[in-house]
Amino acid sequence: MNDLTKAEEQVMQIVWDLKETAVRDVVSRFPDPKPAYTTVATVMNALDKKGFVNKVSAGKSHLFSVKISKEDYSGFKAGSLVKNYFNGSFSSMASFFAKDNKLSIQELEEMIEIAKKQIEKEK
Incomplete structure (x- = not known):
């Protein structure tokens, strides 16, 4: 994509x-x-x-x-973000967003799930 x-x-x-x-x-x-x-x-x-x-x-x-859903593209972008800016580390990404954006635990968990799914698709 x-x-x-x-x-x-x-x-x-x-x-x-x-x-x-x-x-x-x-x-x-x-x-x-x-x-x-x-x-x-x-x-x-x-x-x-x-x-x-x-x-x-x-x-x-x-x-x-x-043809490509918003959810699929969002997952692609989230996976790219983790891969390109956080060396594939979900915990680094979660820590960054928790500190700088004050996201809730639920929001962080949702981001991590989206990113995990996209990285699995790319394998």
Whole structure:
């Protein structure tokens, strides 16, 4: 799985919420000033090429649907975080977040479970 750019992640957040959508619907979800239709279309086409969405012709436009779930991507990012910044150590990651962000035990346990699952998938 590839990382998303900031623009791709902004668009994917909307696509994940809508499940299936057209470019114009994604544009309408952005706050003012809204990005150009062509800019969003370019990003959505890039997401299709990266395998995050499915693109299907629908008359003169296209419909895009989620191919990689938000949960799967979140797990990938959490696993990458542990692997790349904490040398694969869940306890180091938990300690860091507990000190700096004052996360609850439940939140830390959830993060660890997500990261463990993703690292297992990568093996």
